[in-house]
Amino acid sequence: MSEAPFPAADPPPGVAIEARDVHKVYRLDGVEVSALRGVTLRVDEGEYVAITGPSGSGKSTLMHLFGCLDRPSSGTLLVGGRSISEMGDAQLARLRNNEIGFVFQSFQLLPRTSAVDNVALPLVYRGVGRSERRRRATAALEAVNLSHRLRHRPTQMSGGEQQRVAIAVALANSPRVLLADEPTGELDSATAASVFGALQTANAELGATVLVVTHDPAVSSMVRRVIAIRDGRTSTETLRRDAADGSGALEHAVEYAVLDRAGRLQLPREMTETLGMRDRVRLEAEPDHIGVWPDQPQRAGATDSDGGAA
Ligand SMILES: Nc1ncnc2c1ncn2[C@@H]1O[C@H](COP(=O)(O)OP(=O)(O)OP(=O)(O)O)[C@@H](O)[C@H]1O
Ligand SMILES: [Mg+2]
Numbered sequence: 078m079s080e081a082p083f084p085a086a087d088p089p090p091g092v093a094i095e096a097r098d099v100h101k102v103y104r105l106d107g108v109e110v111s112a113l114r115g116v117t118l119r120v121d122e123g124e125y126v127a128i129t130g131p132s133g134s135g136k137s138t139l140m141h142l143f144g145c146l147d148r149p150s151s152g153t154l155l156v157g158g159r160s161i162s163e164m165g166d167a168q169l170a171r172l173r174n175n176e177i178g179f180v181f182q183s184f185q186l187l188p189r190t191s192a193v194d195n196v197a198l199p200l201v202y203r204g205v206g207r208s209e210r211r212r213r214a215t216a217a218l219e220a221v222n223l224s225h226r227l228r229h230r231p232t233q234m235s236g237g238e239q240q241r242v243a244i245a246v247a248l249a250n251s252p253r254v255l256l257a258d259e260p261t262g263e264l265d266s267a268t269a270a271s272v273f274g275a276l277q278t279a280n281a282e283l284g285a286t287v288l289v290v291t292h293d294p295a296v297s298s299m300v301r302r303v304i305a306i307r308d309g310r311t312s313t314e315t316l317r318r319d320a321a322d323g324s325g326a327l328e329h330a331v332e333y334a335v336l337d338r339a340g341r342l343q344l345p346r347e348m349t350e351t352l353g354m355r356d357r358v359r360l361e362a363e364p365d366h367i368g369v370w371p372d373q374p375q376r377a378g379a380t381d382s383d384g385g386a387a
Contacts, residue, residue, distance in 0.1 A: 178247030
């Protein structure tokens with residue numbers, strides 16, 4: 078692209094989203110469902126982050142909160158530095174409309190309307206003039222590699238192309254934060270790669286902070302940070318660094334556990350089960366690390382009658 082397609086945003090680099098011990102309880106017919114049980118995490122402006130985790134672990138709930146579609150039951154959630162619990166409905170709606178773009182698995186496109194009009198139409202409600210709508214829509218479709226499909230209708234496009242139109246709809250609004258909840262769920266892997274590529278463009282070239290919920294293992298090679306959610310909590314994070322050869326490729330995936338503000342550390346179940354760690358573990362402080370050992374060395378036929386702290 079020869080020139081910046083969107084009005085220049087002026088985000089001072091900072092924290093895009095910060096969750097501190099966020100809980101979400103749904104009440105349904107008198108039954109309480111704890112969807113989030115103390116999520117603590119921070120996403121900086123300009124990051125491209127993937128969120129993974131088993132079905133029901135709370136990923137969509139978290140995206141709803143990040144997108145200001147709902148408020149936490151307890152804990153603090155800051156979006157663009159502001160606590161969403163302290164905002165009124167109108168303020169929340171403004172934040173959502175002005176700063177956040179959503180891409181969902183169902184495309185939500187108008188089937189009989191061209192790609193460029195699908196992208197341009199929502200801008201009508203934002204008071205954007207006709208020629209500016211057209212310019213922004215064309216630029217957004219260009220950003221997702223669809224300049225050759227401007228006049229195609231969704232029914233005349235492939236699944237991956239439709240999903241990229243949906244990304245363009247979100248981008249036309251120059252969101253600071255782009256949230257995508259399983260945008261490739263129904264796509265084959267090659268098509269999914271083109272959708273992840275479009276999200277990468279939104280991040281690298283347009284400067285949006287991008288969070289994508291996905292089950293697709295391929296995404297881990299495209300993002301620097303993968304956050305795993307389990308049972309309504311962040312369990313581990315995997316960070317990647319640039320390859321030393323300067324090729325721009327990512328390598329050195331390192332897995333991290335999350336240390337919350339109360340000093341709590343959640344160890345991945347695969348690791349603790351393998352070593353038979355339960356109830357309590359033995360700690361040893363070393364000059365440069367902390368060692369964690371099973372309470373008892375595992376012995377065949379051992380009982381755990383003395384396990385557990387009094
Ligand atoms: N509106 C709601 N009312 C009641 N319970 C809900 C509601 N939305 C979600 N839940 C429950 O909260 C938990 C987390 O749901 P959520 O949709 O966040 O999971 P998810 O990680 O996105 O799962 P999936 O990978 O299947 O999309 C689930 O047990 C779900 O049944
Ligand atoms: Mg979900």
